[in-house]
Each structure stands twice: as structure tokens, then as C-alpha cells.
Amino acid sequence: MKSVLVLLGVLLPLISSGQSGLTDKGLFFPKPSANSYVQLTPLKPLNLEAFTLCMRLSVDPTVVSKWNRETILFAYCTKDHDELNVWQEYDKISLYLRSSSEGALYVVPLLSIFRTNLCVTWESSTGLTALWVDGRRSTLQVYRKNHKVQSGGAVILGQDPDSYLGDFVEKQSFVGEISDVNLWDYVLTGDQIMNFNEKVWTGPEPNVLNWNTMQYEVNGNVLVVPEKYN
Template sequence: MKTVLVLLGVLLPLISSGQSGLTDKGLFFPKPSANSYVKLTPQKPLNLKAFTLCMRLSVDPTVVNQGNRETILFAYRTQNGDELNVWQEYGKFSLYLRSSTEGAFYAIPLLSIFRTNLCVTWESSTGLTAFWVDGRRSTLQVYRKNHKVQSGGAVVLGQDPDSDLGGFDEDQSFVGEISDVNIWDSVLTGDEIRNFNDKVWVGPEPNVLNWNTVWYKVNGNVFVVPEKYK
């Protein structure tokens, strides 16, 4: 019995330190919180001159769609500040690259209780930026031409870190479900992004952050939703 307890003492810290892969699973944030989040570890550094970020989202609209609310959808922060953030705020969607004030803003349909396939594309050489909702592209904007996303940060779902995994604000927290968060280091074609709507993905393998293989750590009141609910 003593040997078993010793082994458990060794294994439990390893188990609680994180897990790998979220294939056919989702993350459910049931209510506003200042301490519930999931940290993702990408398979390669976010050292990007272009990207496609895709995810599937559904929300509690009674919370998230209040006209004066900011809701973080995706956060990537380095020690120097917010590096790549996606928000639904004040009735619009927004993308911020190394800024919390100067962003690209889009008046597109808001998230709902039903699942939305959301993608964001950006490339440094032209600055061309777009949001894609269920395979439909917004108008293009020019944003952060010749910019580069820096490596060395943390990817967080559910909260907007104002410091190193801290400084969370309950009124900015995500409330709902997130799944299939993937990042490519290029701008996918329209047909490839539209294929993201399908259950079986036939496009290129996500090479920066892959939901199926990503290392993740859950903190606080977050449910890992099993396949039977997907």
C-alpha cells in the first residue's frame, strides 16, 4: 500500500499539469469568471508573418451579447503585452495585433447559442485582413502591414490576461463553448476555409496550433465536453 501511495504522489502532479489532444471535444465555460481559463501550448512558436485562425463558438447571448460587454474569444500574450487577440465587443468583432487600442473592427453577425464557424486571416506583406463567418468572408481591411507576430507568449482561452496568466476581468470572460481552435502560418484559400465547416477536414494540417494534438491545461470551472455532445 505504501508503494502505491508513493506512486500516486508521483503521478498526480503529472496528470494535473496538463493533457494532450482535444479531438472531437470542446471546452465549456458555464458562467462569467475571473479565474476559469485553458492554456494551450502550440506545436511551434507563434512567429508569424501571416496566419489563419479558425474556431467553433457558441455563447450564452444573455451575457455575451450585451451591448456594452467585451468578450475575449482568443488571447495570445507575451511579456511585452497583448500580441494577438480576438474579441466580440460592443456589438462588433475585433482583431488586435500588439495593441489593445488600435484594431481591425467588423460589424458582422454576433455569436449565438448555435455553433458558429469563425476564422480570421491576416498577412503582413499586404496587411489584408478578414473575418469569415460560416464560410462567408467579410470585406477586407488593411491592418498592420509589415508587422510580425512575436513568439514567446501564452495562448489562453476564456480570459484576457493583462499580465502573465493574471489580471483577469470577469466582465471580459468567455461564456459558452469553444472547440476546434486551429492556427496555420499562412492565409488559407476561401475553399479551404469553407471546408472548415465540415466535420471531416480536408485542408492542410494546422501547423502552428492543432486542436487534435495541442497540449492543454484547464484551470477553474471549465468542462471538457466529450464527443457524444459534439
């Protein structure tokens, strides 16, 4: 009996450290922290000359929507660079590709306690970039034309790594709920992005990050929200 308990003690951490698929589930980050995050495993390397990134978000506005706070919404970094980051900072939603100073900035209503469907599209050949909020597209911007997002990094929700998988800053951490994080290596059409607002997604299967099937690892104080709450 003692040997069985010892074996279970070894296996349970392994089971919880790597899981697959979050269909109809969400991730809840209940409070600011410098150690709570979720690492996502892409279906293939993020070697991107175009992309569509979509997610559903709701936040604790008493923390996240303060005028002087930066909050990371999505982070993809290699050992050398922040390759693809999405932020809510001050009064903007911002996309940064291998830069912390030059970004595509959108002045939009801040995230709230109610769920927001957020998508970002970008294409290297033209530099055309857009932000979609609940199915409505922003004005186009030209950003990082002929750039390429490099592979070999880590996808993180909840924290902004200032070094590879480390040096997190509590005042930049995400506080709230994230779900349905999906990434395609091309730009979806407007009609397809508008369908992201529907409970039953009928568009093309995400081919880089697929919320329903990808592996993920939870670290720190993050709760996997059951289907009945979504």
C-alpha cells in the first residue's frame, strides 16, 4: 500500500503538468502574481509571415483597466526576442512584433468584466494589420512590412517573460479569464473572423494554436474553468 501511495505521489504531478485540450473551458487568473502562467504547446513552429490570432477575454477592471497599468494578453518569446506580444496598455490594445517600442496601437474601449472577442491580423507582404473587437474591424495600419516571426520560442498566457520563461513582473500580469486562444498562419476573411463570435465555430481549423486540442501546462494560481461556466 505504501508503495502505491508513493507511486501516485510521483504520477499526479506529471499528470497535472501536461494536459491536452480545453474545449468549452477557460483559464482564470484570480489575482496579480509574478509566478502564475500557462504555457501552450503549438501544433507547429511559429514561423510566421502572416497570422490571425483570436481569443476571448474578460478582466477584473479594478486591476487591469487602471489608466497607468500595462497588462499582457498574449506573449510569444524566443531566447533572444519578444517575437509576438499583445497588450492592453493605458487606453490602447497593442501588437508588438520583435519590439517593445514600435507597435501597432489601437485606441479602443478597454476590456471589461464582460467577455470580449478579440482578434489581431497581420500580413508581412503588405504590413497590413487590423484589430477586431466583437466582430468589428478597426482601421487598417501598416506595420512591420516584410518582417517574419521566428520559431523556437514559448507561448505564454498570464505573464510577460523578460527572459526566456522568467523574470515576470506582477504589475504586468493578466487578471481575469482567457479562453478560445486560436492562431492561424494566414489572415482569415472578415466573415470568418465574425464567425468567431459564435459559440459553434464553423470556420477553418486553427493550424498553429488550437484551443480544443493543444497541450498546455498550468503554473501557479490558475484555475481551469469547467464547461458549465462557459
